[in-house]
Amino acid sequence: MSAGPFPTSPPLKTGRTLVVIPAYDEEGRVGRVVRRVREAAPCVEILVVDDGSGDGTAREAREAGARVVSHPFNMGYGETVKTGLSLAAAGDFDIVVHMDGDGQHDPASMPGLLAAVRDGGADIAIGSRFTGGGAYRAPLLRRLGILIFSRIVSLAVGSAFTDPTSGFAALGRAAVLRLGASPLYPADFPDADLIIMAHRAGMRVVEVPVLMHESPPGKRSMHAGSASLYYVFKMFLAIFLALLRKNPF
Ligand SMILES: Nc1nc2c(ncn2[C@@H]2O[C@H](COP(=O)(O)OP(=O)(O)O)[C@@H](O)[C@H]2O)c(=O)[nH]1
Ligand SMILES: [Mg+2]
DSSP: OOOSOOOOOOOOSSOOEEEEEEESSOTTTHHHHHHHHHHHOTTSEEEEEEOSOSSSHHHHHHHTTOEEEEOSSOOOHHHHHHHHHHHHHHTTOSEEEEOOTTSOBOGGGHHHHHHHHHTTOOSEEEEESSSSOOSOOOOHHHHHHHHHHHHHHHHHHSSOOSOTTOOOEEEEHHHHHHHHTOTTSOSSOOSHHHHHHHHHTTOOEEEEEOOBOOOOTTOOOTTSTHHHHHHHHHHHHHHHHHHHOSSOO
């Protein structure tokens, strides 16, 4: 189903990696995430993209040693990741890893994602919580949603995907350049639709096992409450459009 050639990132043995951490009201959590990434991978640069937080997210991230850019107001998760991709494209980064600012994504899993892009020739490596062997189980309804969208993505791409809603991923430079500059990059939830579009644009998208933890206590997920209904509706629509588009990205 892939449409046309895509310039795959050449294998990189060394290179500059930017870890992009989208963060909205993550005071009390984001500092620890930054410190843990620095411990796990002392050579990477870390950029926290503060999505118009009303708390001390930006200050805490800066104090922990990250570079920080702040949206002037809340723009949504997808726009937040895209800001990171655009800045990585403007800078001289070979690989971008993006991971959440609430501590759910374990930095110990970064090497697997990096290796898939650097040595395995993938354009995009998505971290799966279901093949990573961790004890974490998403809530039942969420698991059901993930199962449905996994099936759709697997059918559309022609290989097995188990966790298309994962926000823990690595991208090679070619993918960073294309996605970071694309008006089609989803502003809210770049998930199953993004994988399908990237595949149809000729990119090699793979899944890699990662360790994911429970959502921290007291944290309100962007998928909570009525947002989950919007998510399901929007994602079906976005997948439909992704399958129709001749030239995504
Ligand atoms: N809730 C929310 N999170 C955002 C937003 N923009 C960026 N984020 C960040 O996106 C990441 C994922 O959000 P989260 O609510 O934990 O999603 P979940 O883990 O998939 O339920 C976190 O690092 C958030 O701080 C936003 O507009 N709302
Ligand atoms: Mg979370």
